[in-house]
């Protein structure tokens with residue numbers, strides 16, 4: 001009897017937060033799990049959440065995405081019998097920047113997994129009231145049993161890379177509270193382009209333009225970060241990927257702090273940029289492609305690096321003997337046209353207008 005009441009209560013709670021989230025998603029075109037996280041909705045104790053891959057879907061606007069299904073069950077599910085309270089779908093990148101390649105699952109919802117068969121998908125039970133929808137993804141590692149384990153715990157531990165038995169701590173002061181305080185919305189402006197395309201100049205003009213409007217920014221410039229945090233990294237492709245991953249993670253923390261973070265780095269590989277995009281809520285990652293042809297960048301050559309490369313003194317230089325994958329769907333493309341290049345200030349104003357139109361310059 002007690003259990004039935006608990007299940008009914010859970011069911012009502014989950015349906016109400018799902019409805020609320022769907023409505024707010026419509027309004028803000030944000031992902032369901034993000035909305036749930038943002039609305040601080042909680043999965044009730046005793047529920048099971050299963051996240052699994054529904055289809056591998058690639059389309060022109062979501063080239064690296066997979067459709068995932070998130071199902072919430074009212075209790076610890078048993079095979080065959082389970083009917084989810086709520087089922088949601090959401091696109092997620094195939095590659096998780098912090099967890100590597102996500103493990104594809106092979107379960108159908110009516111063949112839902114229980115604790116004893118946890119590795120068919122990413123199931124885990126959540127008992128702690130602090131569980132939020134962010135965590136199924138954070139917790140989704142190949143080591144499902146560590147999550148599902150022997151049942152519910154007071155604290156749900158998860159794994160991330162080499163860290164095991166870690167617990168996500170929440171605080172009532174979150175991004176919205178910080179944003180209200182500084183009257184702006186945290187986001188990442190990701191400037192990509194060849195060496196010499198004008199990334200650092202644009203980043204600086206943008207920071208100045210926003211500063212004069214009393215908006216808080218911080219620049220993460222590839223060159224600068226390689227002097228400190230990333231000084232252990234070379235220009236080999238794995239190290240470039242790690243450079244981008246770290247800067248993406250730091251940028252997302254800045255955005256979470258409510259700051260307009262301007263990341264300016266070559267970031268030559270699409271999948272690395274898309275992985276950084278996936279760290280943020282929809283809309284909060286604004287990719288700016290400085291589309292300047294190689295011959296113009298080479299003619300500028302402010303650091304003399306192209307000359308050194310042509311002289312054979314530098315190997316693996318982007319655009320010469322190392323690849324640059326142009327973005328396909330940048331929010332903003334700033335193009336160099338037939339001898340015409342807008343000034344950095346004009347370009348910065350275009351980005352600022354974009355932010356203004358989308359409400360990022362107010363809380």
Ligand SMILES: Nc1ncnc2c1ncn2[C@@H]1O[C@H](COP(=O)(O)OS(=O)(=O)O)[C@@H](OP(=O)(O)O)[C@H]1O
Nearest residue numbers: 195196222223235240243265266267268316317318
């Ligand atoms: N091999 C090679 N290829 C490209 N760039 C090189 C290389 N060696 C040194 N540099 C200098 O490093 C700056 C690029 O660093 P990033 O961190 O932005 O690069 S990456 O995103 O990891 O590809 C880049 O700075 P920018 O000119 O500001 O782009 C160069 O000054």
Ligand SMILES: Nc1ncnc2c1ncn2[C@@H]1O[C@H](COP(=O)(O)OP(=O)(O)O)[C@@H](O)[C@H]1O
Nearest residue numbers: 195196197198199200201300302341342343344
């Ligand atoms: N909009 C622009 N028009 C003309 N020259 C520019 C523009 N932006 C940057 N530059 C010049 O191009 C060179 C490279 O700029 P920089 O910002 O250092 O590029 P990156 O950071 O992409 O290597 C510098 O000499 C800079 O003065």
